[in-house]
Amino acid sequence: MSNPAKRRSILGWLAAVLAAVLLAGVLPASAHDEHGDHKVIAKGDKCVEDTAYMRRNHMKLLMHQRDETMHKGIRTTKYSLKNCIECHANPKTGSVASSKEDFCMGCHSYAAVKLDCFECHSTKPKAAGDTLHPIVAPSAQPEGKDKQSSLSGKMRWQMQANLASLNGGEGVK
Amino acid sequence: MSKVDNSRRLFIGAGAAATAGLVIAPGVTLLDLAHARPAGEAASSTKRWGLLIDSSKCATGCTDCVTACGKENGFGSTGHPETDAQWIRKVELKEIKSGNSHSLPMMCQHCAEPPCVDVCPTGASFKRADGIVLVDRHICIGCRYCMMACPYKARSFVHEEHEDQNPEVPRGKGCVEGCTLCVHRIDRDQQPACVESCKEGAMLFGDLNDPNSEISKRIATYATTQVRADLGLNTGVRYQGI
Amino acid sequence: MNFEAFRKIENSVFYALLGVFGLIAAAGMGAAYYMESHGHVVTGMTNQIVWGMPHVFAIFLIVAASGVLNLASLGSVFGIKVYKVRGMLSGLLAIAMLAGGLTVLMLDLGRSDRLIVAMTHLNLTSVFALNVFLYTGFFSIVAVYIWTMMDRKMHDYSKYVGFAAFIWRLALTTGTGAIFAFLVARQAYGTALLPPMFIIMSFSFGLAVFLLVQTAMFRWNNRKLDPTIQRRLKNLLAVFVAAVLYFTLVYHMTNLYFAKQTAFEHFILLNGGIYTTLFWVGQILLGSLLPLAILFHPEMGRKCNWVIVASLLVIFGGFAQLYVLLIGGQAYPLSIFPGYEASSSFFDGRINPYNPSLPEFLLGFGGIAIAALITTVAVRVLPFLPDDSVLHGETVGE
Numbered sequence: 076m077s078n079p080a081k082r083r084s085i086l087g088w089l090a091a092v093l094a095a096v097l098l099a100g101v102l103p104a105s106a107h108d109e110h111g112d113h114k115v116i117a118k119g120d121k122c123v124e125d126t127a128y129m130r131r132n133h134m135k136l137l138m139h140q141r142d143e144t145m146h147k148g149i150r151t152t153k154y155s156l157k158n159c160i161e162c163h164a165n166p167k168t169g170s171v172a173s174s175k176e177d178f179c180m181g182c183h184s185y186a187a188v189k190l191d192c193f194e195c196h197s198t199k200p201k202a203a204g205d206t207l208h209p210i211v212a213p214s215a216q217p218e219g220k221d222k223q224s225s226l227s228g229k230m231r232w233q234m235q236a237n238l239a240s241l242n243g244g245e246g247v248k
Numbered sequence: 249m250s251k252v253d254n255s256r257r258l259f260i261g262a263g264a265a266a267t268a269g270l271v272i273a274p275g276v277t278l279l280d281l282a283h284a285r286p287a288g289e290a291a292s293s294t295k296r297w298g299l300l301i302d303s304s305k306c307a308t309g310c311t312d313c314v315t316a317c318g319k320e321n322g323f324g325s326t327g328h329p330e331t332d333a334q335w336i337r338k339v340e341l342k343e344i345k346s347g348n349s350h351s352l353p354m355m356c357q358h359c360a361e362p363p364c365v366d367v368c369p370t371g372a373s374f375k376r377a378d379g380i381v382l383v384d385r386h387i388c389i390g391c392r393y394c395m396m397a398c399p400y401k402a403r404s405f406v407h408e409e410h411e412d413q414n415p416e417v418p419r420g421k422g423c424v425e426g427c428t429l430c431v432h433r434i435d436r437d438q439q440p441a442c443v444e445s446c447k448e449g450a451m452l453f454g455d456l457n458d459p460n461s462e463i464s465k466r467i468a469t470y471a472t473t474q475v476r477a478d479l480g481l482n483t484g485v486r487y488q489g490i
Numbered sequence: 491m492n493f494e495a496f497r498k499i500e501n502s503v504f505y506a507l508l509g510v511f512g513l514i515a516a517a518g519m520g521a522a523y524y525m526e527s528h529g530h531v532v533t534g535m536t537n538q539i540v541w542g543m544p545h546v547f548a549i550f551l552i553v554a555a556s557g558v559l560n561l562a563s564l565g566s567v568f569g570i571k572v573y574k575v576r577g578m579l580s581g582l583l584a585i586a587m588l589a590g591g592l593t594v595l596m597l598d599l600g601r602s603d604r605l606i607v608a609m610t611h612l613n614l615t616s617v618f619a620l621n622v623f624l625y626t627g628f629f630s631i632v633a634v635y636i637w638t639m640m641d642r643k644m645h646d647y648s649k650y651v652g653f654a655a656f657i658w659r660l661a662l663t664t665g666t667g668a669i670f671a672f673l674v675a676r677q678a679y680g681t682a683l684l685p686p687m688f689i690i691m692s693f694s695f696g697l698a699v700f701l702l703v704q705t706a707m708f709r710w711n712n713r714k715l716d717p718t719i720q721r722r723l724k725n726l727l728a729v730f731v732a733a734v735l736y737f738t739l740v741y742h743m744t745n746l747y748f749a750k751q752t753a754f755e756h757f758i759l760l761n762g763g764i765y766t767t768l769f770w771v772g773q774i775l776l777g778s779l780l781p782l783a784i785l786f787h788p789e790m791g792r793k794c795n796w797v798i799v800a801s802l803l804v805i806f807g808g809f810a811q812l813y814v815l816l817i818g819g820q821a822y823p824l825s826i827f828p829g830y831e832a833s834s835s836f837f838d839g840r841i842n843p844y845n846p847s848l849p850e851f852l853l854g855f856g857g858i859a860i861a862a863l864i865t866t867v868a869v870r871v872l873p874f875l876p877d878d879s880v881l882h883g884e885t886v887g888e
Contacts, residue, residue, distance in 0.1 A: 195420030369618035390600015422600030
C-alpha cells in the first residue's frame with residue numbers, strides 16, 4: 076500500500092462501493108414507501124435500529140439473536156423477538172401475526188415471504204399479570220394493551236433511548 | 249457491507265449487554281446480584297447445572313412438579329395421551345423381588361455424554377456450555393432419531409399444532425422437545441419450575457461444578473444414583489433413595 | 491455389445507404403467523401433505539412408537555437398493571458375464587429404489603420443509619449425517635457406473651467404478667444398519683451384528699426385487715429368460731435367504747443368552763402378539779422356509795412363475811422382518827430401572843400399541859411407486875434391459 080496512486084484508486088473504489096451500498100439501502104426503502112400510505116404499527120417513535128436498516132436487515136438481527144440466545148444463553152432484549160412483539164403488536168388484535176393487518180404478517184404476505192416463526196413463538200406480548208419480567212410485562216395497563224400509556228411503558232421507552240445513547244447514538248435519528 | 253454491519257452490531261451488542269444486565273430485570277437481578285450472569289454474557293462451562301432428587305421425600309400420587317412444568321412451559325393434555333408431550337413425569341417403581349416401592353419424577357437427565365446429541369443429524373440437539381441439554385428447534389428437522397437414542401424416554405415429538413404458547417417458551421408442531429431445565433428461568437437466576445413447586449423439598453437444583461454448592465455437598469455426603477449408570481452417560485440429574 | 495438388441499417396452503404397457511405408478515405416487519404425496527399439515531397426530535406414530543410404517547418402507551427400499559446393485563458388482567468386479575449384462579438394470583434399480591426410500595424418509599420428517607437445513611447443518615458424529623454423504627455419494631457413483639457400462643468408450647473404466655460402487659454400497663448398508671446398531675438404549679438394537687445382518691438382508695431383498703422386475707420386463711417384451719441363467723439367479727437367491735436366516739438365528743440366540751435380554755426375546759418369540767406372528771409366520775415360514783423350499787424344489791425351482799412367487803415371498807418376509815425389528819423393538823418398553831416394575835402416565839413399563847394409519851401406508855407405497863416410475867421411464871428412454879443374446883456362443887458359466 077506504499078504506492079499513493081494505488082491507494083487513491085482503492086479509496087475511489089471504496090467510495091464507489093459505499094455509494095452503491097447507500098443507494099441500495101435507499102432504493103428499496105423508498106420503493107416500499109411508495110407502495111402505500113401505510114402506517115407502521117408500532118409503539119414508541121423509533122425502532123431498535125433505523126427504520127430503513129430494519130426493513131432490510133431485521134431478519135439478520137433476528138437470526139443472530141436467535142442463535143445467541145439458543146446456544147449461548149445470551150438474553151439481551153434489544154433484538155429479541157419478544158421485544159419486537161412488545162412494540163409491534165397490533166392494538167386491535169394484540170398480535171404481530173394473527174391477521175394480514177398485523178405488523179409482521181402484513182408486510183410478509185405483501186412481500187410473499189413465508190414466516191414459520193409463529194408456529195412456535197407467541198405472536199402476542201407476554202400477558203399482564205405474569206410480572207416476573209417487569210420490563211416485558213408492565214403490571215398496570217389501564218388502557219388495554221397500550222404500554223406507552225403506563226408508567227412502566229414510559230420507563231421502557233426511556234430505557235431504549237438510554238441504550239441507544241450508550242451505543243454511541245446508534246438508533247437515534 | 250456485512251462486515252461493517254457486523255462490527256457495528258457487536259459494538260451495539262456489547263453496549264446493550266452491559267446495560268441490559270443491570271436494568272433488564274431489576275426485581276430479579278437485585279435479589280442475587282452476586283451470582284446473576286449478565287444477560288449479555290454467554291453461559292459458561294465453569295458451571296454445570298444439575299438436580300438432586302430425593303425419592304424418599306417424593307410422595308406417590310403427588311404431581312405438583314408435573315403440573316408446574318406444564319404451566320410454565322405451556323403444555324397440558326390434549327386428550328390423546330400417546331402423543332402428548334411430557335417433559336416430566338412421575339414414575340412409580342416397585343422392586344420386583346422385594347416389593348419395595350418408590351415414586352420419583354423423571355425428565356431429561358442432562359447427560360454429560362448425551363446420546364441424543366451424538367445421533368442428531370443437524371446438531372439441533374446440543375449441550376449448552378453449562379451442561380443443559382437442549383433442542384435448537386430452529387434447526388430440528390423432526391427426524392426423531394434422538395427419541396430413539398434417549399435411554400430415559402425424555403423427549404417428546406410435537407404431533408400437532410399449538411396456539412397460545414407462553415411467549416418465553418416457544419413450542420410448535422414437527423419438532424422434538426424435552427425438559428430445558430427451565431433454561432429461560434435459570435438465565436435470570438431462578439430455579440426450574442418443578443423445583444420451586446415441590447413442597448416436600450424433594451428436588452434440589454444447583455451447580456455440580458461448585459464444590460460449595462448445596463447440591464455438591466449433598467452428593468459428596470450421601471449415596472446418590474445415576475439412572476442407567478451402566479451406560480456411563482454422567483447424568484446431571486441424580487437420585488437419592490433408590 | 492449389441493445395442494440394437496435392447497428392446498423397449500411396448501407403448502400401451504408403458505403408458506398404463508406410468509398411469510398406475512403415477513397415481514400411487516400422487517396418493518403418497520397427498521398423504522405426506524396431509525401428515526405435514528395436520529401433524530403426526532393423524533398417523534399411528536406416537537411418542538412411544540417414534541418410527542412407524544414409513545420407516546419400514548423407507549428402510550426396505552434403501553436396503554434393497556444397495557442389494558440390487560449386487561448383480562452389477564458380480565458382473566464388473568468379479569467378471570461374471572451373465573451378471574455383467576444385467577449391470578445396467580441393476581444400477582438403475584439401485585438409484586430408483588434409493589430415491590424412493592429417501593423420499594419416504596424425507597416426507598415423514600416433522601419438518602420436511604427444512605430439508606435444506608439437513609443438508610447445510612451436518613453433525614458429523616451422527617450416523618444419519620454420515621448417511622447423507624453415503625446416499626448422495628451412492629447416487630453419483632452409480633450414475634457414473636451406469637455411464638461406463640452404457641458408453642462404449644468408457645467400458646475400460648467400468649471395472650474400477652464398479653469396484654468403487656461395490657465398496658460404497660457395503661458402506662451404505664453398514665451405515666443403515668448402524669442407525670440401529672448405535673442405539674444403546676433399546677434392547678432390540680445396540681448390537682454390532684446389525685450392520686452385517688443388514689448387508690446380507692440387502693443381498694436377499696435386492697435380488698428378489700431384481701428377479702421380479704427382470705421377469706416383468708422380459709414378459710412385456712415377449713422375451714424368454716435363458717433357463718441356465720434363471721437357475722443360477724434363483725440358486726443365488728436361495729443362498730442369500732439362507733444367510734439371512736442364519737443371521738436371524740445368531741441375533742436371537744445371543745440375545746437369549748444375555749439374561750437382561752431374555753424378557754425382550756420372550757416378547758418377540760413367544761408372547762408379542764402381532765410381532766410374534768410376523769416373526770414366525772411372516773419372516774420365518776413365509777419369508778424364508780417356503781421360498782427356500784420352492785427354490786430348491788427340483789420341479790418348481792425351474793419354473794419361472796414359482797421363482798416369482800418365491801421372490802414375492804422373500805420381499806414380504808423382508809417387510810415382516812423390518813416391522814418386527816423396528817416396531818417390535820419400540821413396542822417393548824425401555825428398561826430404565828432394571829429390577830423394578832415401572833409405571834407412569836408416559837407408558838413406562840408397558841407394551842406400546844401401534845396402529846399404522848392409511849396415510850402411512852400410502853406414503854410407503856408412494857415411495858415404491860416413485861422407484862417404479864423412475865425405472866419405467868428410464869427403461870423406456872435408454873437401453874437398460876439385459877440382453878442375453880450377447881452371451882450366445884459362450885458358455886454361460888464363468
